[in-house]
Amino acid sequence: MKTIAEINDKIQQQTAVVWTVEELKAQVAELGVAQVAKTVDVVTTGTFEPAESSGAVLNLGHTDPPIKIRQCWLDGVMAYSGFGAVDLYLGASQMAEMGGAWDTPDPEELREGKGRNVPRERGGGHVIADLIAGKPVKLRAIGQVTDCYPRASVETTITRDTINQFYLFNPRNLYQNFIVGVNGGDRPLYTYLGPLQPRLGNAVYANPGALSPLLNDPDLNLVGIGTRIFLGGGVGYVAWEGTQHFPLQKRLPNHTPIGPAATLALIGDAKQMSDRWVKGCYFRGYGPSLMIGIGVPLPVLNEAVVERCAVQDADLVAPVVDFSIPRRVRPTFGLVSYAQLKSGRITIDGRSVRSAPLSSIFLARQIAQELKQWIEAGEFTLTEPIAPIPGDRTFLAQDRLGSQISLE
Incomplete structure (x- = not known):
């Protein structure tokens, strides 16, 4: 032993x-x-x-003036923002949005040769991998305006070195x-x-x-x-x-x-x-x-x-x-x-x-x-x-169809 x-x-x-x-x-x-x-x-x-x-937890740090993020896209991929003001969770299987965030480049950027499309074959896993590789990622966020968080929106670029916490938390x-x-x-x-x-x-x-x-x-x-x-x-x-x-x-x-x-x-x-x-x-x-x-x-x-x-x-x-x-x-x-x-x-x-x-x-x-x-x-x-990891968990499935509520 x-x-x-x-x-x-x-x-x-x-x-x-x-x-x-x-x-x-x-x-x-x-x-x-x-x-x-x-x-x-x-x-x-x-x-x-x-x-x-799988997915990543990110804390962006506060802007000036501060923002309470309620919608956020990282390179066109939506991140969940329903908790702390600048805390995000980016799911690996979240798809890039067509016509949203950064899918359609600014015409002025295109003329200058800077614009790029976000392909549909891209998602949260790609953004996570890019951040880990040290690449810049575009961020666009919409805020809920309150007395403590008066800013309505923000557009910026982040890297793994310009944000606070960046860690994987993978549920399965x-x-x-x-x-x-x-x-x-x-x-x-x-x-x-x-x-x-x-x-x-x-x-x-x-x-x-x-x-x-x-x-x-x-x-x-x-x-x-x-x-x-x-x-x-x-x-x-x-x-x-x-x-x-x-x-x-x-x-x-x-x-x-x-x-x-x-x-x-x-x-x-x-x-x-x-x-x-x-x-x-x-x-x-x-x-x-x-x-x-x-x-x-x-x-x-x-x-x-x-x-x-x-x-x-x-x-x-x-x-x-x-x-x-x-x-x-x-x-x-x-x-x-x-x-x-x-x-x-x-x-x-x-x-x-x-x-x-x-x-x-x-x-x-x-x-x-x-x-x-x-x-x-x-x-x-x-x-x-x-x-220990529990050894007695059963597997539950949603086999029941939702019942309809009668309004009569």
Whole structure:
């Protein structure tokens, strides 16, 4: 048995043994669980995938005279302004408005060669990524005039260095598992998994499988509220359970879920992040999102940790869901393993179907490696969770149609 305090002492002395989760899996196959548990102190995991339930909190600082912002656009993307006077929340999937804010440039600017259009294929995720990259972002705001806030409007340009707080607060990241999307219909479908070709023309999955942070800690024994993580190239923390957190999902004997299960809400200082690990993206026919890199360190406290982390892609499954049925509960074609998915082909009803990941396996490996280097250098220590992630949440759906009120 080890403790996190003991592991942190070794990290600070730069004597900790840190392996990526793929290195651990290889060593378990060669040395066995018991020997590996005696050797390694920390295992690093990673993922780089779309996370549309993400966004940024910004505090602009007060203007002179002050303004109480009630409508605001950042490069043509509306931000929520329904709290403090100059506090904003910019959602990653908020779309740029056509004909609003900065979509149509000023004619005088066009004549001077300065004007530019905001493309519709742009949204909050792109603005967040631009701010993280240090790029200027145009802001237009309309205020509610009051005695304390007499200013009615403001137009300016901001960067990450000209505003106060700028941090990501992501209500739902790090799905413990997800689905495989296919299309059994007769026309292309444009989904949050990307284009799905008709008549089972392709299959798309969105989880890195055996690299995935929460599939290597299926019971969330190591990850909890307050866990320090790699978030977008900076340091972040687990803030709470994520929205749609569903730990009661059916599970295999190895404790891993057979479909979408646990999720986490994450927070981190965006001013410390890197545009290498935070990218705006757009799904044709669906909308904008945010690609973000996340790495989670798992302390090796006992042999059980190693046994869970030794899980292979062949031991992990996801449901194949038919998106051609426009219902909340769609029919499935059963379960497939991540080993099958990563082979590039899966079999559905006796038919070979191409499969491809929405997440980047290559970048997930790089994140696990970078986090490993931080820990080995003594630059990143582990935290004790201050509370566990709940394990008893059910999944509620809005199945009831709204009742009509009779005026008779």
